[in-house]
Amino acid sequence: MKCLAVCQDEAVAKTLHHALVPTFEFTCLVERQPLARRLQDSGLPCLAGDPRRADSYVKADVTSQTCVIIEDPGKRGLRRILMAVQDAGAALLYVLKTPNLLQRSWNDELRLEFPEVTELDLAELLSGPLLTQLSRSTTRAKVQQYQRYFADADRVLILLHNNPDPDAMASGLALRTVLRRTKTTAIIGALEDVTRPENLRMEKLLDIHVERITPDAFNDFDRIATVDVQPHYFGNALPKVDLVIDHHPEQPGYTAIYKDIRADFGSTSTILTEHLRAVDLSISERTATAMLYAIKSDTLFFARHTNRSDLDAFTYLYPLADAAMIRKMEGAKITLERMEYVHRAMKHGALHNQVFTAFLGSSSREDFIPYLADFFLQLEDVKWTVVAGVVDDTLIVSVRNLGYTRNAGEFVRQSFAAIGSAGGHRSMAKALVPLESFREKFGNLDDAQVPQALHQLINAFLKD
Numbered sequence: 431m432k433c434l435a436v437c438q439d440e441a442v443a444k445t446l447h448h449a450l451v452p453t454f455e456f457t458c459l460v461e462r463q464p465l466a467r468r469l470q471d472s473g474l475p476c477l478a479g480d481p482r483r484a485d486s487y488v489k490a491d492v493t494s495q496t497c498v499i500i501e502d503p504g505k506r507g508l509r510r511i512l513m514a515v516q517d518a519g520a521a522l523l524y525v526l527k528t529p530n531l532l533q534r535s536w537n538d539e540l541r542l543e544f545p546e547v548t549e550l551d552l553a554e555l556l557s558g559p560l561l562t563q564l565s566r567s568t569t570r571a572k573v574q575q576y577q578r579y580f581a582d583a584d585r586v587l588i589l590l591h592n593n594p595d596p597d598a599m600a601s602g603l604a605l606r607t608v609l610r611r612t613k614t615t616a617i618i619g620a621l622e623d624v625t626r627p628e629n630l631r632m633e634k635l636l637d638i639h640v641e642r643i644t645p646d647a648f649n650d651f652d653r654i655a656t657v658d659v660q661p662h663y664f665g666n667a668l669p670k671v672d673l674v675i676d677h678h679p680e681q682p683g684y685t686a687i688y689k690d691i692r693a694d695f696g697s698t699s700t701i702l703t704e705h706l707r708a709v710d711l712s713i714s715e716r717t718a719t720a721m722l723y724a725i726k727s728d729t730l731f732f733a734r735h736t737n738r739s740d741l742d743a744f745t746y747l748y749p750l751a752d753a754a755m756i757r758k759m760e761g762a763k764i765t766l767e768r769m770e771y772v773h774r775a776m777k778h779g780a781l782h783n784q785v786f787t788a789f790l791g792s793s794s795r796e797d798f799i800p801y802l803a804d805f806f807l808q809l810e811d812v813k814w815t816v817v818a819g820v821v822d823d824t825l826i827v828s829v830r831n832l833g834y835t836r837n838a839g840e841f842v843r844q845s846f847a848a849i850g851s852a853g854g855h856r857s858m859a860k861a862l863v864p865l866e867s868f869r870e871k872f873g874n875l876d877d878a879q880v881p882q883a884l885h886q887l888i889n890a891f892l893k894d
């Protein structure tokens with residue numbers, strides 16, 4: 431395809447030439463003969479001619495299929511140029527705005543007069559790729575620093591949160607790749623085993639070994655990194671670590687030599703995709719599959735808290751991963767045990783004004799509670815879910831929402847931080863309250879009154 435650039439400036443002509451060749455057959459039209467000669471001498475096809483005359487374009491063989499890019503000439507008559515180009519039969523017209531003009535010709539009046547013209551802004555055209563390049567190089571510097579710092583260690587621990595989820599496990603595999611280590615030189619560990627059925631299935635299908643460790647064992651490692659979790663989670667057991675990579679809001683109360691915490695990212699795997707790309711490491715099919723599944727599950731397939739980087743990481747990982755394997759992992763989500771809890775939540779739950787609340791009473795495992803909070807969010811007309819249950823004398827509350835009107839983390843902090851622990855994201859949050867403290871604050875409620883109390887709390891929160 432042919433492209434004619436009507437240029438005022440040597441640098442702009444050369445930049446366009448460089449960017450468009452070889453995709454386009456590129457020629458440039460400039461007004462002054464000496465400039466035309468200089469450009470020709472540097473190997474750039476160039477004509478000299480008056481851009482305000484139609485025959486200049488006829489000489490340049492412009493047709494309705496030629497892209498004509500016109501650099502805004504400032505005060506020197508853009509209108510006449512546009513009219514001349516149109517007279518010569520061109521239809522694909524672009525005006526390029528460059529930042530060094532004191533006065534632009536391209537204005538609202540011309541916009542109305544030439545509605546078929548597309549505006550291009552040189553600075554905007556540059557900014558996307560430029561920002562990507564710059565942020566990739568700052569990430570590269572950060573990654574190379576921690577790679578060097580971990581290089582001479584004999585034993586490395588990559589520590590995950592309790593009951594590791596897909597994002598935690600995938601991040602463990604990814605960090606092991608970044609550190610160029612194997613399962614014997616970098617152990618992926620957690621204090622409590624994987625429990626949720628689909629997570630167990632992922633662990634098995636992808637042959638990820640999460641080693642169960644105790645806090646006493648922390649001293650046996652030369653370097654410790656936490657992924658998808660920050661050290662404060664482990665209380666006093668871990669006041670200092672070497673590296674933290676996480677997408678939860680940054681917490682105080684620990685020191686880390688290196689950290690990369692990005693609370694606006696949908697998953698830790700997204701951050702680690704950027705680390706792997708920044709240092710040009712190849713990603714195995716197994717790791718890519720784990721990471722892709724992690725992004726999908728942490729963002730509920732982009733239904734909650736997602737940004738451009740998550741989509742970008744997904745696109746990058748997709749061709750590297752085994753999609754059939756992901757379907758297999760997802761198949762494990764519905765179990766008979768869970769169906770029983772769904773039934774229980776239906777019986778003891780209520781839906782009012784797009785808010786579903788349920789109290790399960792005592793629950794044999796903690797993971798049923800967040801499972802149900804996710805499950806009922808799929809219902810038509812449900813925007814918020816608040817599901818609570820009791821495990822070992824602790825009331826556990828899981829909150830989910832779709833749409834970003836109010837913050838779930840803020841809700842649990844406002845309601846429960848004073849009597850227990852509470853925290854989370856905009857779209858998912860959790861509170862843990864000792865049953866005794868709950869009763870002290872809300873009274874000795876029976877099983878039917880607890881969901882009412884929860885309902886009042888969330889309603890009051892959503893109203894103000």
Ligand SMILES: [Mn+2]
Nearest residue numbers: 597658698728
């Ligand atoms: Mn995560």
